[in-house]
Amino acid sequence: MILILRSMESFPLSALLRMVHIAAIVHWIGGVAFVTTVLLPAVAKRVSAEDRVHFFEEVESRFATQARLSTALAGISGFALLWQMNAWSRLLSPHYWWLHGMIAVWLLFTLMLFVLEPLFLHRWFLERARRDPAGTFRLVQRMHWILLGISTVVTLGAAAGAHGWLWFR
Numbered sequence: 258m259i260l261i262l263r264s265m266e267s268f269p270l271s272a273l274l275r276m277v278h279i280a281a282i283v284h285w286i287g288g289v290a291f292v293t294t295v296l297l298p299a300v301a302k303r304v305s306a307e308d309r310v311h312f313f314e315e316v317e318s319r320f321a322t323q324a325r326l327s328t329a330l331a332g333i334s335g336f337a338l339l340w341q342m343n344a345w346s347r348l349l350s351p352h353y354w355w356l357h358g359m360i361a362v363w364l365l366f367t368l369m370l371f372v373l374e375p376l377f378l379h380r381w382f383l384e385r386a387r388r389d390p391a392g393t394f395r396l397v398q399r400m401h402w403i404l405l406g407i408s409t410v411v412t413l414g415a416a417a418g419a420h421g422w423l424w425f426r
């Protein structure tokens with residue numbers, strides 16, 4: 258215990274913030290990858306077209322609750338890192354496109370998980386699925402692939418940029 262407390266004294270805040278940031282991203286984007294590449298194809302194969310959207314929404318709602326937490330942690334730790342590194346000026350430079358990308362991805366998911374979905378997106382999808390079940394499920398799949406693609410590019414750009422490999426100079 259004493260050893261742990263001693264090592265905490267020299268524990269850099271930036272390392273702790275990075276630990277939280279990366280763990281939150283792994284959980285959140287990993288979950289999106291699982292839903293996109295495993296869950297949605299399995300539902301498409303096993304569940305009738307009429308029930309697909311309903312079934313998927315029911316199963317995914319469990320992950321949505323967890324994703325709200327990891328999205329919030331990613332945002333808090335991300336802004337805390339910016340503050341800790343005093344790196345706000347990066348927001349004015351196109352070299353740090355990946356920083357803008359991280360904030361854009363975060364805003365997009367935050368808006369969807371905390372505002373659009375609870376307010377109307379959930380109901381809109383179910384109503385649309387009643388009229389066009391197969392088309393609505395295809396739309397859900399397409400949207401997940403787009404979100405996963407953007408998140409992957411931003412994650413790669415951020416990991417490279419944070420360690421000095423800036424792609425566009």
Ligand code: HEM
Nearest residue numbers: 282332335336338339359360362363408411412415416419
């Ligand atoms: C409000 C949203 C966010 C803010 C303000 C933010 C901010 C930051 C900052 C300041 C860093 C450290 C950069 C450096 O060391 O030079 C960082 C690292 C990183 N972020 Fe974010 N971030 C956010 C969201 C995201 C999202 C959504 C992703 C993934 C899609 C992401 C992935 C990463 C990765 C992979 C690193 C690199 C960590 C490392 O290798 O040390 N971040 N972020």
